[in-house]
Amino acid sequence: MKNKSKQAKPPGFETLAIHAGASPDPTTGARNVPIYNSTAYVFDDVDHAASLFNLQTFGYLYSRIGNPTVSALEEKVAALENGRAAVATASGHAAQLLAMYILMEPGANFVSSPNLYGGSITQFTHTFKKFGWECRFADTANLDSFKNSIDKDTKAIFTEVLANPGGIVIDIEPLSKIAKSEGIPLIVDNTTASPYLCQPFEWGADIIIHSMTKYLGGHGNAMGGIVVESGKFDWAQNDKFPSLTQPDPAYHNLTFYETFGDFGFSTKGRAVALRDLGPTLSPTNASLISTGIETLPLRMERHVENAMIVSEFLNNHSGVEWVSYAGLKNSPYYELAKKYLPKGPGALFTFGLLGGYEAGIKLVESTELISHLANLGDTRSLIIHPASTTHRQLTDEQRLDAGAGAEVIRISVGLESVNDIIADLEQALDKAGV
Amino acid sequence: MEKLYYPDWQIRRILSETNVIAMIGASSNWNRPSYFAMKYLQEKGYRVIPVNPGIEGQQLLGETVYGSLKSIPFSIEMVDIFQKPERVPAIVDDAIEIGAKIVWMQLTIRHDEAAKKAENAGLVVIMDRCPKIEFGRLSGELGWGGVNTRVISSRRSKKIR
Ligand SMILES: Cc1ncc(COP(=O)(O)O)c(C=O)c1O
Numbered sequence: 001m002k003n004k005s006k007q008a009k010p011p012g013f014e015t016l017a018i019h020a021g022a023s024p025d026p027t028t029g030a031r032n033v034p035i036y037n038s039t040a041y042v043f044d045d046v047d048h049a050a051s052l053f054n055l056q057t058f059g060y061l062y063s064r065i066g067n068p069t070v071s072a073l074e075e076k077v078a079a080l081e082n083g084r085a086a087v088a089t090a091s092g093h094a095a096q097l098l099a100m101y102i103l104m105e106p107g108a109n110f111v112s113s114p115n116l117y118g119g120s121i122t123q124f125t126h127t128f129k130k131f132g133w134e135c136r137f138a139d140t141a142n143l144d145s146f147k148n149s150i151d152k153d154t155k156a157i158f159t160e161v162l163a164n165p166g167g168i169v170i171d172i173e174p175l176s177k178i179a180k181s182e183g184i185p186l187i188v189d190n191t192t193a194s195p196y197l198c199q200p201f202e203w204g205a206d207i208i209i210h211s212m213t214k215y216l217g218g219h220g221n222a223m224g225g226i227v228v229e230s231g232k233f234d235w236a237q238n239d240k241f242p243s244l245t246q247p248d249p250a251y252h253n254l255t256f257y258e259t260f261g262d263f264g265f266s267t268k269g270r271a272v273a274l275r276d277l278g279p280t281l282s283p284t285n286a287s288l289i290s291t292g293i294e295t296l297p298l299r300m301e302r303h304v305e306n307a308m309i310v311s312e313f314l315n316n317h318s319g320v321e322w323v324s325y326a327g328l329k330n331s332p333y334y335e336l337a338k339k340y341l342p343k344g345p346g347a348l349f350t351f352g353l354l355g356g357y358e359a360g361i362k363l364v365e366s367t368e369l370i371s372h373l374a375n376l377g378d379t380r381s382l383i384i385h386p387a388s389t390t391h392r393q394l395t396d397e398q399r400l401d402a403g404a405g406a407e408v409i410r411i412s413v414g415l416e417s418v419n420d421i422i423a424d425l426e427q428a429l430d431k432a433g434v
Numbered sequence: 435m436e437k438l439y440y441p442d443w444q445i446r447r448i449l450s451e452t453n454v455i456a457m458i459g460a461s462s463n464w465n466r467p468s469y470f471a472m473k474y475l476q477e478k479g480y481r482v483i484p485v486n487p488g489i490e491g492q493q494l495l496g497e498t499v500y501g502s503l504k505s506i507p508f509s510i511e512m513v514d515i516f517q518k519p520e521r522v523p524a525i526v527d528d529a530i531e532i533g534a535k536i537v538w539m540q541l542t543i544r545h546d547e548a549a550k551k552a553e554n555a556g557l558v559v560i561m562d563r564c565p566k567i568e569f570g571r572l573s574g575e576l577g578w579g580g581v582n583t584r585v586i587s588s589r590r591s592k593k594i595r
Contacts, residue, residue, distance in 0.1 A: 007439050011586055019586045021577055026590045048477075056470045057477060058575035066578060074580030085581040247465075254465045261541050261564075263581050270579065 013080065013196060018294045021075030033072040035287045039063045055254065055271055065275050069283035073290045077216065077226050080195040080293070081208050084231025085266035087274060088224060088286065092191060092211020093123055094279030095225030099187060099207055101273045102243060102265060103155040106132030110156040110187075111149040113140045113170055114401040115163035117211075118391035120189070121398060124158075137401075140170055147178050155240060156207075157186045161200055161340060162193040164376065165386050165403055165410040166350030167324030169336040176204025183238045191215070192348050192376065196300040197341045206233040207265070214377025218292040218299050222285040227269055231262030244268060250276065299379070299415060304344030306421065307413040313422050314351050319359075319434025324403070325349035347413040348376050350386075350403060357406040359432045360385045364409065366431040369416065369424040381414035381421050438544070438562055442585070445568050448536055448558065450595045452512045453481060455565075456503055456534075458525055459516030460484030462494050467540075468516040469495075471566040478569060479595055483510065503528040512536040514565060515543060523548040530555045540564055569594060 011019070022033050041060040043049035051057040060066050070088050078086040089095045100110070112124060114137040124135035135158075138145040146157060157179045159170050172188060179186040185206035190198055194215040200208050210216055212224035235244040235257045244264055247253035250272050257264040274280060304327070311325035326337035326345035337345040353359040363383075364372045370381040374390050384390060386404035399405060413421065455475060460482075461468045472482045472495055483506055484494045490501035500506050503513065503525065513529040515522060515538065522545035529537050530552060537552045539545065539561040549559040570576035571583045574591045585591075 008441070010584070015586065019588070020582070023574065023585070023587045024590050026574070029590055051473060051477065054464065054470075056473045058570050058578050060578060066580075068578070071578050071580050075577045075582055078580065078582035079584070083582060085579065087580055252465065259465070259467050259470060263579070266580055 014297045016076070016079045017196075017296050020079035021072040022290070033069055033287065033290060035283050036068045037283055038067075055251075055259075055267065063283070064278055064280045065270055067280075067283050067286070069290075070281050070286040073224075073281075073286040073293075074226065076290060076293060077195070077210065077212070078228050080296075081190070081228045082199060082201055083208065083228040085263035086226050086228040087266050087269040088212070088226045088281040089274070090225065090279040090281050091223045092189075092209065092213055092225040093119065094277075095209045095211070095227045096120065096123060096189075097277065098269050098273045098279065099209060099227045100128065100133060100156075101277060102268050103185070103241065104131070104133045105155075105242070108132075108153045108155050109134035109136055109151070110158055111136045111138050111146050111154060112157070113138065113159035113163070114398070115140055115168050115170065115403060116160055116189070117164040117191075118386065118394055118402060118404065121402060122393050140168075143171065143174050143178065146175060147182075150178075150182050150184070154182065154184060156184050158189070159186070160189040160192065161198050162326070162337075162346050162348070163403070164192050164348060165390070165408065166348055167326050167331060167333060167345075168403060169326050169333040169340060169345065171336055172200060172205060172340065173203045176206075179206070180204065183240060185233050192346050193341055194296060194300055194346075194377075196297050197304070197343050197346060201230045201232075203340065206230050212289050213375070215300065215303070216293055216296065216377075217285075217289040218296065218377060218379065219288070220375060220378035220380060222288040222292075224281050224285050224289050225279075227266070229263065229265040233265070235264065243272075248272065300343070302415050303347035303413060306415065306418045307347035307349065308344070309418045310411070310413050310421055310425070311349060311351075313425065317429060319354050319429050319432070321352040321354050321407070323349065323351040348410065349413075350408050350410045352405075352407040353409060353432065353434050355407075355432060355434045357387070359434050360407055360409050361388065362432040363428050363434075366428040367424050368427070369420055370411070370414075370428075376410075376412035378412065379415045381416060381424075382412040384410050386410050435544075435546070440560055440563065442572060445560070445563070446572050446594060448512070448538075448560070449565065449569055449572070452536065454483065454508075454510055455480050455512045455514050456483045456485050456500075456506060456510045457514045457516065458485045458503070460486050460494060460499070461516075462486075462489050462492065462499075467564075471514070471516075471540075471564060474566045475569070482514075503532055503534075506532070510534050512538055514538045514540065516540050517543070519543055519545045523551075526552050530557065536560070538563070538565055541567070
């Protein structure tokens with residue numbers, strides 16, 4: 001029994017997508033992870049109950065905090081991101097709230113890229129303010145601005161990597177260096193890329209967030225979010241994270257980082273944030289999302305292939321002023337995409353119509369195959385005019401910053417026959433008069 | 435420093451064949467990591483003997499606390515070390531002397547020189563790991579907390595003990 005034995009090769013992404021977290025049920029042998037529709041779990045005796053409440057033993061207690069169907073999914077996503085542990089939530093927004101709840105204190109701030117899903121900008125700017133948390137938007141074209149926005153109360157840097165609404169790739173490696181030099185974590189929202197296309201931990205991210213509602217689930221049938229921790233961040237390197245490094249009065253003075261080490265962040269997220277904020281993922285949704293993830297690699301490949309063809313069609317269309325898809329050679333993000341998204345820059349992008357606002361509205365109202373709705377990452381192709389919908393709550397300046405100006409159309413290219421997607425766009429562009 | 439790697443089968447074998455563990459640095463404070471580990475390992479059927487000179491002679495989770503490894507009057511198979519690395523060499527010397535088979539250093543604890551000495555004396559050494567977490571990982575229990583166990587299997591998980 002020497003410890004010099006050769007390390008087994010880790011399984012491939014496709015294998016993990018199917019098998020991680022999903023061994024056969026030890027009791028019944030059920031091959032697929034069953035939907036455990038149970039809110040609570042019996043204790044063997046009061047001592048067992050005490051051990052569970054004290055987190056001294058592993059086990060289920062109450063489904064607000066953990067559920068077997070949900071934890072199978074958590075382990076799966078943690079494995080796909082090559083992370084240490086994960087906590088699932090009821091939605092992507094809940095995942096952002098949960099992650100920030102662990103890191104932030106009243107009076108604290110975090111620095112964020114402004115190229116975000118509109119709903120995230122609103123959450124960060126207005127709703128988080130009520131907790132006494134400040135979001136400082138920096139300038140992604142000038143990464144020094146991130147550094148310059150950081151002060152002693154800054155707890156994290158937040159960014160999307162393939163930014164929603166479209167086509168923008170954020171240079172996350174230098175951002176991770178800034179975060180590291182300041183002793184704070186880099187949080188990356190990897191929703192629009194999915195772990196198949198981008199692996200943020202490889203580039204120095206410390207925490208990854210997903211709206212699993214999108215490509216992970218992939219079928220537009222279930223809401224869900226998740227927070228994944230790399231397990232590599234040293235929370236005790238400074239005194240910025242007392243909720244992890246100091247005895248927690250919300251958990252009879254347990255010190256989470258010391259006790260749970262490289263999964264201390266997730267344990268805190270589960271035992272305190274999920275417990276007290278309550279945004280729990282339902283087992284039914286967890287099951288739908290897990291099933292979706294099994295085909296994530298296949299779906300993402302085809303999403304990217306279709307997006308490439310559709311973006312070229314639009315790029316050559318006389319009524320389209322510009323197309324912002326990082327897979328096109330004329331995109332300023334083409335090189336960054338090759339670095340961070342080597343298998344393709346997703347299937348969500350924007351384009352500008354020559355006819356501006358009016359033509360944009362006419363276009364989204366004229367499609368017959370492509371669905372006009374506010375979502376992305378479905379098998380179905382989806383289209384939206386962000387300025388009048390997802391990004392409506394923002395100021396003009398925020399809209400421009402977020403890449404959602406008046407003429408902008410966002411498309412999430414689905415998995416239909418690509419010729420049918422193009423034919424639908426062609427007739428709708430005709431009706432829009434461009 | 436060379437990255438530590440222990441194959442799953444090795445950890446599994448240790449955890450399934452060991453019965454009596456001395457825990458150096460066991461704390462009587464319920465929210466200390468060593469208390470967590472001791473309680474968990476007891477629940478899994480191990481006999482865990484606490485060693486801590488500060489609370490020598492007291493009872494901890496139903497066991498008498500000893501002041502040192504050498505004062506334990508019966509045989510110990512595994513020595514689990516919850517102590518700073520600089521204390522490891524002296525503990526390893528004691529572990530060799532009492533005829534322990536395994537020296538296990540807890541997460542973040544590593545002492546390559548002492549490990550070599552123990553290995554040369556025929557002991558098996560595990561460093562920078564927690565037996566509770568490894569037990570949980572290989573039994574699948576760790577996954578119940580959303581932790582990536584890195585265990586992939588198309589078989590029902592086999593009981594470790
Ligand atoms: C990039 C990104 N992050 C977060 C969210 C929020 O996720 P959810 O809608 O699941 O709350 C979305 C939703 O559109 C998104 O696109």
